[in-house]
Amino acid sequence: MNKTAAIRAIIGATETRPIVFTPGSASAIAQDLADLPNHFYLNGPLGLASSVGIGVAMETERTTVVVDGDGSLLMNPVGMLTAGTLTSLRLIHIVLDDGVYAFTGGESIPSRRADLCALARAAGYRRVFSTAKLDEFAALLRSQLMSCTTPVFIRCALIGGDYATTERMTADLENHARRFYRHISDPVWLARAA
Amino acid sequence: MTALVKAGDVAKELCRELIAADFGPYFGTPCRTLNPLHAALHGQVGILTVAREENAIGIASGTSLAGRCPVVLMENAGIGQCVNAISALVVPYRIPMLLVVGLTSEPTQVRLTGSLLENLGIASAELDPAEPLGVQVEELSTIVQRRLQPAALLVPPAAFAEG
16 A cells, blocks of 8 residues: 555545544645545654644543654654553544655654564553554454554555655645634534544 | 741742632642652642643643643743644643743853744743742733733742752
């Protein structure tokens, strides 16, 4: 699967639950595929997507999805270490692992010998998965979304290129934050997502 | 009454005022100056200790996006480490939160802290233990909870020292 296919599967499976997208191509692709009010696109900094997702999951007590990259995870693994200590946090932390910093031109990520799943287990995640198959990933994500009671880590090994996306970050970040707030604080949604 | 509070009780009084003003949840990183406040919050409402300042800002941002008014405790050295998180997340997305920054006695870091906050566009005030803490917290609450902007409270090194 490539990054676009993985993100399409995530958006489809997650439905109205909050999704925090790491800066760069993940945010740009998601915005291109379907710009929905449960999406929070980070414009920066690299490495904080899981931390923002932790805060959303803590406060809403609803399953929250983080779409991270291998580069952003390695830029700052403290979010992963924090999630690992919060054993009842309903967080699904997906790492799209393509081995390159796609958005800045494809520099290689210094992670060839790093085992991200082993890092997640060492950080305290009890449910850790790795997959390279799109169908398997989509089914895994749907089942974890239905049963999430503790932080889940899913590594998606990506292969193949993506269609070109333009840099589509909204200029009005304040309104983007307000849109996300309105969605996750909506009592109707909170009751339905309980 | 607050002006007569002994120095050792300032941290507990500030803790009570922050809670009364509906600030929370609380996130903290290690800071010698703020340790008494950290302990008071831990005993009252709980505080999540985070290993790195910019991650504390990130988690606080998530809770703020969900409608809370989080507080992040850090020492002044942490502000430098948070420049990216504040300038690329807190300020442009206008995410309200209160930073409580413990000052050290190292003059370069103190000078840098004020300069960084000013250049980041974060309103800041220095805690005065001799003045009513409720009034000082109320002023910060106006910025964070009514104007929906981030703000910082700077705590001098001896503010929470035992009298």
